[in-house]
Amino acid sequence: MNNIGYPILSTVIFLPIVGGLFMLLIARRQEGMIKWAALLISLLTFLLSLPLFTEFDKTTHKMQFVEQKQWIPEWGIQYYLGVDGISVLFVLLSALITILCVLISWNSIKEKVKEFYVALLLIEGAMIGVFCSLDFFLFYIFWEAMLIPMYLIIGVWGGPRRVYAAIKFFLYTLIGSVLMLVGIIVLYMKGGTFNILELSRLSLPISLQYWLFWAFFAAFAVKVPMFPVHTWLPDAHTEAPTAGSVILAAILIKMGAYGFLRFSLPLFPDAAKAMTPFMLGLSVVAIIYGGIVCLAQTDLKRLIAYSSVSHMGFVTLGIFALNAQGVEGGILQMINHGIVTGALFLCVGIVYDRTHSREIADYGGLATVMPVYAGFFMLFALASIGLPGLNGFIGEFLIILGGFKAKKLAGVLAATGIIISAGYMLWLYQRIFFNELNEKIANIEAMTAREFITLAALAVFVFWIGIYPNSFLGFMHVSVQHLLDRVSLGPTETVVAIKTVSGGL
Amino acid sequence: MNTNFMTIIHPILPEMAMAVLACVVLILELVIHKKETIGVLTILSVAVVSYFIPRSYGEAFNAMFVADGYGTFFKFIFLINLILAVLLSVRYLKIERSEFGEYYSLMMFSTLGMMIMASATDLILLYLGLELMALSTYILSGFIRHDRRSNEAALKYFLLGAFSSAILLYGITMIYALTGTTNIIAITKALRGGASAGLILAIVFFVVSFGFKIALAPFHMWTPDVYEGAPTSITAFMSVGPKAAGFAALARVFAMGLVNFRADWQLILIALSILTMAVGNIIAIQQTNIKRMLAYSSIAHAGYAIIGLIAGGPEGISAMMNYLLIYAFMNIGAFSVVIMMRSEDFRGEELADYKGLAKAHPLAAALMLVFMFSLTGIPPTGGFIGKFYLFKAAVNAGLTWLAVVAVIFSVISAYFYLRVVMYMYMYEGEDTEVVLAPSAPLGLALLITTIMVIVLGIFPSPFIAFARMAIG
Numbered sequence: 001m002n003n004i005g006y007p008i009l010s011t012v013i014f015l016p017i018v019g020g021l022f023m024l025l026i027a028r029r030q031e032g033m034i035k036w037a038a039l040l041i042s043l044l045t046f047l048l049s050l051p052l053f054t055e056f057d058k059t060t061h062k063m064q065f066v067e068q069k070q071w072i073p074e075w076g077i078q079y080y081l082g083v084d085g086i087s088v089l090f091v092l093l094s095a096l097i098t099i100l101c102v103l104i105s106w107n108s109i110k111e112k113v114k115e116f117y118v119a120l121l122l123i124e125g126a127m128i129g130v131f132c133s134l135d136f137f138l139f140y141i142f143w144e145a146m147l148i149p150m151y152l153i154i155g156v157w158g159g160p161r162r163v164y165a166a167i168k169f170f171l172y173t174l175i176g177s178v179l180m181l182v183g184i185i186v187l188y189m190k191g192g193t194f195n196i197l198e199l200s201r202l203s204l205p206i207s208l209q210y211w212l213f214w215a216f217f218a219a220f221a222v223k224v225p226m227f228p229v230h231t232w233l234p235d236a237h238t239e240a241p242t243a244g245s246v247i248l249a250a251i252l253i254k255m256g257a258y259g260f261l262r263f264s265l266p267l268f269p270d271a272a273k274a275m276t277p278f279m280l281g282l283s284v285v286a287i288i289y290g291g292i293v294c295l296a297q298t299d300l301k302r303l304i305a306y307s308s309v310s311h312m313g314f315v316t317l318g319i320f321a322l323n324a325q326g327v328e329g330g331i332l333q334m335i336n337h338g339i340v341t342g343a344l345f346l347c348v349g350i351v352y353d354r355t356h357s358r359e360i361a362d363y364g365g366l367a368t369v370m371p372v373y374a375g376f377f378m379l380f381a382l383a384s385i386g387l388p389g390l391n392g393f394i395g396e397f398l399i400i401l402g403g404f405k406a407k408k409l410a411g412v413l414a415a416t417g418i419i420i421s422a423g424y425m426l427w428l429y430q431r432i433f434f435n436e437l438n439e440k441i442a443n444i445e446a447m448t449a450r451e452f453i454t455l456a457a458l459a460v461f462v463f464w465i466g467i468y469p470n471s472f473l474g475f476m477h478v479s480v481q482h483l484l485d486r487v488s489l490g491p492t493e494t495v496v497a498i499k500t501v502s503g504g505l
Numbered sequence: 506m507n508t509n510f511m512t513i514i515h516p517i518l519p520e521m522a523m524a525v526l527a528c529v530v531l532i533l534e535l536v537i538h539k540k541e542t543i544g545v546l547t548i549l550s551v552a553v554v555s556y557f558i559p560r561s562y563g564e565a566f567n568a569m570f571v572a573d574g575y576g577t578f579f580k581f582i583f584l585i586n587l588i589l590a591v592l593l594s595v596r597y598l599k600i601e602r603s604e605f606g607e608y609y610s611l612m613m614f615s616t617l618g619m620m621i622m623a624s625a626t627d628l629i630l631l632y633l634g635l636e637l638m639a640l641s642t643y644i645l646s647g648f649i650r651h652d653r654r655s656n657e658a659a660l661k662y663f664l665l666g667a668f669s670s671a672i673l674l675y676g677i678t679m680i681y682a683l684t685g686t687t688n689i690i691a692i693t694k695a696l697r698g699g700a701s702a703g704l705i706l707a708i709v710f711f712v713v714s715f716g717f718k719i720a721l722a723p724f725h726m727w728t729p730d731v732y733e734g735a736p737t738s739i740t741a742f743m744s745v746g747p748k749a750a751g752f753a754a755l756a757r758v759f760a761m762g763l764v765n766f767r768a769d770w771q772l773i774l775i776a777l778s779i780l781t782m783a784v785g786n787i788i789a790i791q792q793t794n795i796k797r798m799l800a801y802s803s804i805a806h807a808g809y810a811i812i813g814l815i816a817g818g819p820e821g822i823s824a825m826m827n828y829l830l831i832y833a834f835m836n837i838g839a840f841s842v843v844i845m846m847r848s849e850d851f852r853g854e855e856l857a858d859y860k861g862l863a864k865a866h867p868l869a870a871a872l873m874l875v876f877m878f879s880l881t882g883i884p885p886t887g888g889f890i891g892k893f894y895l896f897k898a899a900v901n902a903g904l905t906w907l908a909v910v911a912v913i914f915s916v917i918s919a920y921f922y923l924r925v926v927m928y929m930y931m932y933e934g935e936d937t938e939v940v941l942a943p944s945a946p947l948g949l950a951l952l953i954t955t956i957m958v959i960v961l962g963i964f965p966s967p968f969i970a971f972a973r974m975a976i977g
Contacts, residue, residue, distance in 0.1 A: 075897070112863070163931050185893075
C-alpha cells in the first residue's frame with residue numbers, strides 16, 4: 001500500500017465526510033462548537049494529506065498510494081484509489097481551500113450554520129474522491145454526489161437570485177454528467193471493466209471514439225465551463241456565498257479540465273487529436289469572449305466569474321495543444337487559477353460581509369480605508385493578469401508557448417487575452433480602490449486577523465509558484481510525458497523546454 | 506394421501522398462510538377495538554408468511570403455479586410494501602377518522618393477489634390474482650368515506666380497472682384460441698413460426714391491460730386522480746405493490762411465454778416507455794399538489810423500469826426487479842414524509858406547504874431530501890444504482906439510444922424533485938409553523954426506508970446478487 005501507516009487517500013476522502021456526518025449530532029444552538037469542529041476536521045484532513053506532497057515519487061508515472069478492494073463484484077466494480085502527478089496537486093489544493101472556506105464563512109453564515117458546514121465538508125470529501133478514483137463507477141459516484149451539497153450551498157445561503165442560480169447549476173451539470181454516464185457504460189461493454197487504467201490501454205475504433213469523446217465532452221465542457229455552455233457559471237458564482245464561489249472557482253470547475261486530461265485524452269486519443277482544432281478554437285473564443293464580457297460587468301463577483309471563463313479557456317487551450325508545455329502549463333494554470341480566483345472571491349467576500357453590495361459603483365477609494373486589503377487585492381489581481389514573478393505568469397507563458405507550437409494563430413490570439421485581462425483587472429482595481437472615496441464605505445472596519453490569515457495563506461503560493469515553479473511542475477513531468485506518449489505526440493523535446501523556461505526565471 | 510397432498514400444496518404455502526391469516530385478521534377486527542393491535546397482527550402475519558417463502562419451491566396444480574426465485578423476489582417486495590404501508594397507516598387513519606378494521610385485511614388480500622400474480626404460470630390463475638389484488642385496492646382507495654375525492658378515486662379506479670381486466674381477458678382468449686392452452690410454458694412451445702395477426706392483437710391486449718396496472722402512458726389517465734384522492738397510505742401502497750405485481754406478470758408473460766416474439770412486443774414497449782417517461786416527467790413539472798406530483802413521478806418510473814423488460818435477458822429482467830425493489834423504498838419513504846405532514850387540521854398536500862420545512866423540522870426535511878435525490882437518481886442513493894443497472898442492461902442489449910433518452914428524461918425529472926427541496930430549504934415558511942404528525946410506526950418506516958435507500962446506494966452488491974440468483 002504505502003509506507004505512511006494509514007490508507008492516506010481513503011482517510012482524506014472520508015475524514016471530512018464522516019466527520020461532517022458526525023457534526024450532525026452537535027446541537028443546533030452550539031454554533032461555536034460547530035465552526036470549531038469544522039475547522040478542526042478540515043485542518044486535520046489537510047495535515048493528513050501532506051505526506052502526498054512529501055512522499056510522492058516524482059520519477060514514475062504509475063499510480064501511487066494505491067488502494068484497491070472489491071466493491072460490487074457482480075459488475076466488476078472496485079474501490080480503487082490512487083494518484084499520479086496529474087491529480088496529486090488537486091487533492092492538496094482541495095484540502096487547503098476547504099480550510100480557507102471554513103475560515104471565511106465564520107461570521108458571514110448566520111442561518112442553518114450546521115447544515116452549511118456539513119455540506120462544505122461533504123463537498124470536500126467528494127472533490128478529493130473525484131481526483132483519486134481509478135474506477136469509473138466510483139469516479140461517477142463522487143462526481144455526482146458533489147452536486148447535492150453544492151446545490152444546497154448555492155440555493156440556501158446564496159444571494160437574491162440564488163434559487164434560479166442553483167437549479168441552473170444543477171441541471172446544466174447533470175445533463176452533461178448523465179451523457180457521460182451512458183458513455184461510461186458503453187466503455188464498460190467494450191472493455192469489460194470499469195478500471196480506468198485498463199480502459200486507457202484499450203484501442204477503440206475511431207467512430208466509437210468520436211461518440212464517446214462527445215459524451216464525455218458534454219460532462220467536462222459544462223463543468224470547465226467551455227464557451228457555449230458557460231452560462232451557468234456567472235449565475236452560480238455570483239449568487240453563491242463566498243465559500244461556495246471559492247469552491248466552485250478553485251476546485252469544482254477544475255474537474256472538467258481534469259476530466260479531459262484523465263479520460264478524454266488517454267481513452268480516445270485519436271478522436272482527441274482530430275478534435276484539436278475545434279477545441280483550440282473554442283478555447284480561444286472563451287479567452288477573448290470571457291475577457292471582453294468582463295469589461296462590461298458592473299457586479300464585482302460577476303466580473304471575476306467571467307474572468308474564470310477566460311482563464312479556463314487558457315487551461316483547455318494548453319491541454320489540447322497536446323504538447324508538454326501546453327499540458328503542464330494547463331495543469332499548473334488550473335492550480336494557479338484555483339489559488340488566485342479563489343483568493344479574489346475571498347477578497348470580494350471580505351468586503352461583501354461589510355457592505356452587502358457587489359456593485360462596483362458602490363465602492364471607490366477603498367485603499368484609504370483598508371490599505372492592507374488593497375495590497376492583497378493588488379497582488380492577486382496582478383497574479384491573475386500574469387505578472388512575471390507571480391504564479392499566473394508561469395502557467396500562461398507555458399500555455400501560450402504550447403498553443404503557439406500547436407497552432408500559431410491560437411497562441412497569438414490567446415496572448416491578446418492577457419492584454420484584455422490586464423485591461424479589466426486594472427480598471428476594476430482603479431474603480432474600487434482609487435478614485436473618490438465613496439461615503440458609504442468610509443467607515444468600514446479593517447481586515448481581521450482571521451481574514452488576514454486566509455489571504456496570506458494563498459499569497460504564499462502566489463509567490464512560491466511564481467518564483468520556483470519546479471517544486472510543483474516537478475510532480476507532473478513524468479505523468480504528463482506518459483500521457484502524451486499515449487496520445488503519441490512528440491514527447492522528446494518537452495522536458496528540456498520546460499527546464500529552460502523555469503530555469504530562466 | 507397425506508404426503509401427496511403436502512407435496513401439492515407445498516409451493517403455495519405462503520399464499521395459503523396469507524389467505525388464512527387475512528381471514529383471521531378480518532374476524533379479529535370484530536372483537537378487537539384497538540386498531541393498532543390489528544396493525545401489529547398484520548405485521549406478525551407477514552412474518553409468518555415470510556417464514557414459509559424460502560420453504561416453498563416447485564410447481565403446483567399441473568404447473569399453473571410455480572414458486573421460483575423470480576416470484577420469491579417479487580413476494581419479498583410485496584411483503585415489504587405491506588409492512589411499510591401498515592406502519593404508515595396507524596396514525597394516519599386516526600387523523601382521517603377512517604379506522605375501519607377491514608382496512609388491514611384488505612391490504613392483506615390485495616398482497617395475496619399480488620403474490621399469486623408473481624407466481625402464476627397460467628393466464629387464468631394470473632387473472633384471478635390480478636382481480637383479487639385490484640378489487641381490494643378499489644375498496645381501499647375509497648376508504649375515506651366522507652371525502653368526495655376518495656369516493657371519486659375509487660369509482661374512477663374501479664371503472665377503468667374493470668375495463669382493463671376485460672381487455673386482459675380478451676388477450677387470454679386470443680392466446681387460447683391460437684394455442685389451445687392458457688399455460689405460459691405451453692404457450693411458448695405451441696407458438697412457432699411468425700406472429701399471426703391474432704397473436705399481435707393478443708400482445709396489444711396484454712400491453713394495454715398490464716399497461717393500465719403499471720400506469721404506462723397512454724393508459725395512465727387514472728393515476729393522478731386516484732393517487733390524489735385515495736388515502737395517502739394507500740397511495741403509497743398502490744404506487745409500489747400493484748405496480749410491481751403488474752411488472753411481475755407482464756415480464757413473465759412476455760419474457761417467458763412470448764419470448765419468441767420479442768421483436769414484436771419490444772417495439773411497442775419501447776414506444777410506450779418513451780411516451781411514459783415524457784408524459785410522467787413533463788406533466789409532473791406543473792403539479793402543485795405533492796400527491797399528484799408523486800403520481801406523475803410514479804408514471805415516469807414505470808417508464809424507466811420497463812426498459813429492463815425491453816432489454817430482456819437475465820440482465821434486463823434482474824435490472825427491472827432490482828429497480829422495483831429500490832423504487833419501493835424510496836417512494837414509500839417519500840410518502841412517509843407526505844403522511845407526516847398531514848395532521849388533524851392541516852392537509853399538507855400542497856407543495857407550498859413545504860416552505861421552510863428545513864427550518865421548522867430539519868430532520869423531516871433532510872429525509873425528504875434524500876428521497877427526492879434518490880428518485881432523481883443521484884448517487885450515492887439507491888435510485889442511482891437502480892437506474893444505472895437499467896441503463897447498463899439497455900446498452901448491453903444494443904439500445905444505447907434508449908438509455909440516452911432515459912437519462913435526458915431523468916435530468917428533466919430533477920427539476921420537479923428539486924422543487925420540493927427548494928421549497929423546503931430555500932424559501933421561508935409562513936408565520937404559522939407546520940405541525941407534523943409523527944408516530945413511532947411512521948418513524949420506523951422512515952428509518953427502514955432511509956437506511957435502505959442509502960445502503961442500496963452504497964452497498965448494492967447483495968441485492969444485485971439476489972436479483973440475479975432469482976433469475977437463475
